[in-house]
Amino acid sequence: MASPRILDPATFPLHGMRLIEASAGTGKTYTIAALYLRLLLGHGDEHSAHASPLDVDQILVVTFTEAATEELRDRIRRRIREARQAFVRGESEDHFIARLLREVPDHGQAARILGAAARNMDQAAIFTIHGFCQRMLKQHAFESGSLFETELEQDDAPLRREAMLDYWRSRLYQLPGALAAALLQLWGEPMKLLGDLYGLLSTDGLRLEPDLSALDLADEWQLQVARVDAFKQAWRQCDDDLLDVLQRGDLNGNSYRKTSVPGWLQAVEDYVASDQVLPDSRLAEILEKFGQSRLRDKTKKNGVTPEHPLFAHIEQLCEKWLPLRELVLGEALREVRRRLALNKAQRRLLGFDDLLSGLDRALASAAGPRLAAAIRVQFPVALIDEFQDTDPQQYRIFSGLYSTSPDCGLFMIGDPKQAIYAFRGADIFTYIQARRAVSDHYTLATNWRSTSAMIASVNRLFERHVAPFIFDEDIPFLPVQAAGHADRKPLMLDGEPVPALTLWHRPGYPVGKADYQQLFADSCASQIVRLLGGGARIGDRVLEARDLAVLVRDRFEAAAVQQALRRRHVPSVYQSGRDSVFSTREALDLYRILQAIQEPQQERHLRAALACSLLLQDADSLQALNDDERRWEGLVAEFIDYHQRWSALGVLATVHQLLERRNLASQLLALPDGERRLTDLLHLAELLQEASQQLEGMPGLMRWFGEHLQSPNGNSEAQQLRLESDRNRVTLITIHKSKGLEYPVVLLPFPINHRTASRALYHDDDTRPVYDLSQGRRPLRAERERLAEDLRLLYVALTRSVHACYLGISDLKQGNDRASVLPRSALGYLLLNGSDAEALPGILQQLGAQAGICLTAPPLDDRPLPAPAAGTLELGARTFRGRIRRDWRISSYSALSSQGPARDLPELPGLDLEVVADAREPDAGTADIFGFPKGARAGTFLHGLLEQLDFPRAAGEGLRELIRQRLALEGFDEGWAPVLETLVGDVLDAPLDDRGCACAISVPQTG
Structure with a gap:
């Protein structure tokens, strides 16, 4: 696959389907705002420009969170205002806007366009993906076939719980007693079964392996009971001494110890004497030991294999155990999905996932082409931010809308190296599918966030491995260049520059997770005390606690660091608490x-x-x-x-x-x-x-x-723990939540910690999700995908830092096993590059010898942070030094019509005209040309006028002529013409509120 081109925001083609890969800190939001400006101005030549200039309500910008939409809206609004001021002045220090100034000939027209866009930014089409789908289903209800009156349910956990309880009652209560007891051994209560289905209910296109949908649970249970009864009957009728048969054979002594075999036979005897049908895992393992094939495999070379008809019977029985767990999981998944959809339909409720699936189904229906055409007319261009977090449904929606219309534009912007939200439905394989389908790839090559040394250190670390993100053909690592802005204010400690990347290494044998966590929590706290108490500086200012961030995987790691900080009197705050307040x-x-x-x-x-x-x-x-x-x-x-x-x-x-x-x-x-x-x-x-x-x-x-x-629900935003303080404190935050943020100093004390794949969920060769129902089986693909996501997490963590980053490194073991699990971690994968864990010290020595990287022992110091020097605090009111504008006031048409022209009123800024009506001294001898004719009342004239306008396209001479005609028809004096002309023009330009009504307008006091 060809390497992506470096993106130039001034020449980027504003049509077709294009992919923009923006590494961390390379100015993704800046680029989006730049493309937005060009779309507003119609900038570009015949190869790069869009077909026509667009308004803010025609440029669709989609991202994945409400906070991100607000940030994008604010950034784009500020950028528009900067550009408008530049066009008014005719100059700009920003290189991109300066280029627009040179290439856009009519500066006055451009300033007017950008001014109107800035005023109308509240109408800008900047939505979350769910907000976009909701609007399309409502605005195009006939084409989409959606209901007019539905309610959005933000938390459908109670509905899922209800659907599971319905399935549990209808299924379990009708089963035979022995089968129900076997089910209760697997899941003691319905919520445990629902927990096993977590994340699967909303996975689009999920394939179960094996597919047991054709089997009936009750029928299969009867067959299982018959097989077990036949075996038990054969065992009871056997008069042979099986222990003697086994001992006369030449079995492997390690696998069949003489002291163990009698106990195993007794366990089988107890099973035969009981009413139990399905054995537990231990008993199933014992039975497999007595299978004829297993005994043959475990016989010494040239030895005698123990043989007996019961051994062959046991082997047949073990080959045909009822897959009870697999059957129930598959059936429960189908039934809970069906009942959940039925409950929502009956109550006219929609969850967030239903908004996506509803628009997806509508676009795939017979009316889909008509709906897609209507959406393309409404939004000729779409920019999809954070596209690496897409899923199959989202990609189908946007590719279906824009892939067949080359005159429109679909720009997918993201960084696959930062795709870390698989737990909430994001699918990196959908991104890979889109990347393969789109031929035009662009990238941003300059990092504007970090220092040159920090960028070089991260580049060296990820360049150690030929496939640093495993899927190297689709997620390549392209080293970025440094803009050098952060170099101007270096981080200094004791008069020396702080290394960009510091590796704390504890040599020696592998340690357990608890010891590893305690060691580097203390090291992290000690380094923070040294930085804050040692007078570290960034440029001319002292390093503060808020400049430091400790990145962790979960609240347990955060608690270890917070406890170490508390012992050293360092204030901190954990910003990623997703626990429910009801669980405290x-x-x-x-x-x-x-x-x-x-x-x-x-x-x-x-x-x-x-x-x-x-x-x-x-x-x-x-x-x-x-x-x-x-x-x-x-x-x-x-x-x-x-x-x-x-x-x-x-x-x-x-x-x-x-x-x-x-x-x-x-x-x-x-x-x-x-x-x-x-x-x-x-x-x-x-x-x-x-x-x-x-x-x-x-x-x-x-x-x-x-x-x-x-039943606390940590996924409910209302229940999630609130931030206890926003004062100057060290920030503890999960790597997931830190994405998109930056900190001067980052501490990553536990980069070796990792979790093996918790479930057998993976993707096949066609990138389709597959769930292996077999208990305890973890396909290699699932573990490989887990490691790939951990590598992306590590990349996100390392690229948050501006000046310095600290990593805690040690060989790690799992449980009582002394074998190293370091290669299974993301950092171990990069460092070892296929070598054994014993090679780690030498590798770190080589890495630490490079510029910007420091290898050192973990700092351990129990000294607390020195208390700040006590000073006299003088309290007092702040002096107001601002300027209050007095050249405006809030008014309305009714106030104007009842009080006369604005120029006759006294200068009382900020007050409605009706408030200052008593300040006028009417001239009794002068006719009030602004009074209403008999029978007219406030509001009727302007409303009637607006009804006649071709809203919102009426302007110029057409508007003036319409006003004069209406004045004559209503019997008004022509003196109203200039006032109404200005007023109606302002109403036409005013933003609409959520009811579609024009918001309040400001009437200039100058008249």
Whole structure:
């Protein structure tokens, strides 16, 4: 495959299907904004320009999160304003805008176009993929066949749970007792079965292997029972001494120890005597040992093989065990999908996945070509941001829309090296499929984020391996160049530049995961203390805690680092908490406290509430309540007060009263984790208050609270833990959430940590997803895909840093096995490049000798961070030095028509005309030419006029003539003409709100 071309945003062709691969820090958003400007201005020659200039509502920009859409909208708006100012001034320091100035001849027209675009950016077609699909289904309801009245369900977890419970009841309750018992051994309750289906329900095009859909569970169970009964009958009728038969054979002594064989035969004897049909895993393994073929394989060379009809019977039995787990998983997947879709249809609900599948089905239907044509007319050009995170449905939608229309444009922008969201449906193999289908590939070659040394170090690390991302033909590593902007302000410590890449190496034998994690958590905290306490500087400013980020894989790694930082008095904050607030200790404590408030006369509830950690009662205080009856009565009276406040003002007011009365806020904040606990408490109180609006009384709310304690949902955005502080603190964040961010200094203490593939989900040669139903089998492809994603995670982590990055490296073992698992990790894969783990020290020595890379022992220092020097804090109000504009006011047509022309009013900026009506002194001798004719009223004239306009294309002489005709028809004086001309023109240019109405406009005070 040919190498991609370097992208020049000024000559990039604005039509056809094109792929842009933008490595980390190479200015992807800058490039999107540049292409956006060109589309607005119609810039380019006959080979690169779009067919015609486009408006902001004709350029579709799609990304994958709400936060990303807002960031893109703001960045594009700022870029448009910069370009407009440049066209007004005729000069710009930005090289791209300067080029536009040279190549766009009419600067005045360009400034007007960009000014209108900036004003209309609220109407810009910048959506999430789900938002785009939702709009298309609504706006083209007839073509798409979608319902007019549907409700978007943001969290369909309760619906999935309901569908699973329906399947469980309808299936399990009808099964024979022995089969139901066998199922309960596999999944003790329905939610465990639903957990095994997690991620599979929404996987498009999933193929199950093996495909058992043609088998009936009940029929297969009867056949299994018959085979087992026949074997048990044969075993009972056997009078031979099987132990003697086995001992007379020449079996391998290691596989068939004399002390083990009698116990194995006894286990089979117990199985035959029981009612059990399917053996557990241990018993199944024992039975396989007595299969005739296994005994033959384990016989010594030229030895005698033990033979008996029962051994052949056992072998036949083991070859035909009922695949119960596989059968139920396949059936449950089909049934839960069907029931989930039926429940949504009956309730007219749509989940986020349904928006994609709905538009996908509509485009594949008979009306699909008509729908696709309508969407292309609406959006001639589409820019798909973060395209590496696409999935088969998303790619089908956009390729189906644009692949057959070369005059339109589909620009897919992303970086396959940063495709790290497989857990939420992103499919790198869909990206690979799209990359192979698109012939025009472009890339961005210059990194604008990091220092030259940092970029060179990352390049060296990934260039060590010939296939650094495994799928090297489709995901190549192309070294990027350094822009050098960050070099101007280097990171210095003790007067010396800090190395770009520091490798902490613990030599010696492989260590366990716990020891590895503890060692490098301490090393990480020690290095942070050294940087912050040693006066490290970036250019002229002192390095601050907020400049440092510790990247981790999960909350357990974050907790280890946070604990080490806390011992050294370093403030930190974890920014990736996806745990539900209902799974915290504070949730259970608050539940007990509210139980006591609901029933303050119940002594057991009061004692349970007082014993919880949230009320901060020590043993002496609790004992005093037992010894002093008056103190106990005072406590009951206090909780009765809380009960009355709850009844009158709600649960949120009650929690606030509790905090104030017991001074809990200040006491909690004095604890090491007090901010976290107080944040969780207030978060819970807000959720309870919101839920109380829909529930009846205290019992209903407490029932709701209890249900959420039992089933917390970390995927619900409302339940996710909130950030406890945004002050100057060291940031702890997962690698997944750090994508797109940058930090001056990055610490990656656990890059060797990894998890083997948790499920046998992989892709076949046709890039179609396959799920192997067999329990315990992990195809090599699944593990290979896991390693490939870990390599992309490592790339994302290393490219977050601007100046310096620290890595913790040690040989690693798994469990009690002393064998190294280092080659299975992403960093080990790159470093070893096929070598054994014993070669690691020599490899690191070679790497550490290169410029910008430092090899050193892990720093271990328990010294705390020095407290900042105490100074006198003087408080005072800030002085306002801004300028308030006084040349405008908010007005309306009704105010203008009732009060006369704006030029007659006093200069009272910011006030509506009706507010200052009393300030006018009307001249009784002068006729009010701006008064309404008899029978007319405010609003009717302008509304009637707008109805006649060819909205929004009326302009110029046509608009003036229409206004004069309408004035004459209504009996108005011609003095209204210039006022209405300006007013209607502003209305036509005003942005629309979500109801399609024109927003408020600003009437210049100059008249």
